Amino acid sequence: MSISIERKVVGLAEVDHRIGNNLASLSGVIRLQRNAISKSGKNLSTEQVCMLLDDVTARIEVMAKLHKSLALGVNGDGVNLGDFLQEISELIGTLGPEGRMDLTVDNCCEGCIDPRHALHIGLITAEMLTNASKYAHPTGLPVKVHIRCETNGDGSFMVEVTDDGVGFPENFDPSTDGGLGFQLMRALANGLSAELQFEHDSLGVCGRLVRRKHLAS
Known part of the structure; x- marks a missing residue:
């Protein structure tokens, strides 16, 4: 087996490991x-069940986007964060009611990130x-x-996501309050240090x- 083919095989095996x-x-x-x-013990309405399934769909789609990025980057360059977030934003835009979201992504972010961090970043951004x-x-x-x-x-x-909405409810503390979505974001951020x-x-x-320099491994 040639060195180039061997490297490619090793790279694909690493991708499969990370995807797993x-x-x-x-x-x-x-x-x-x-x-x-x-x-919670609560009975969910049809609308609530549909929203939950949409959330699950979004998370699976984020995983699919990451798999694609890893498969295309078997040379070890990591995941291009700007491209990854662009794909995620377009994905979320298609899941909601048409015309409800006007999305723009700063195209100056061309750096790559460690693939180990990409899924958590993608899920937090999607949330x-x-x-x-x-x-x-x-x-x-x-x-x-x-x-x-x-x-x-x-x-x-x-990674920064800004909207022009009405803001959080009065006395809402995003560091402790919120439902499962906020709990997930806090847990995923903690996993990223x-x-x-x-x-x-x-x-x-x-x-x-934000993942700061002194926290980076």
């Missing part, structure tokens, strides 16, 4: 959601986008969402995921 680990992580996320629903689609404008007006990201060679990164920050007022919400 990420599928296990995704299964854990869905299981957490299932347990939370079971413990922020889903929340903006559902809650930013209760009256049904289209929501404008802007995504910005930064990467550094030391393993640190930043990253900070999950929110700024909000009556003009919108800015969610920010």
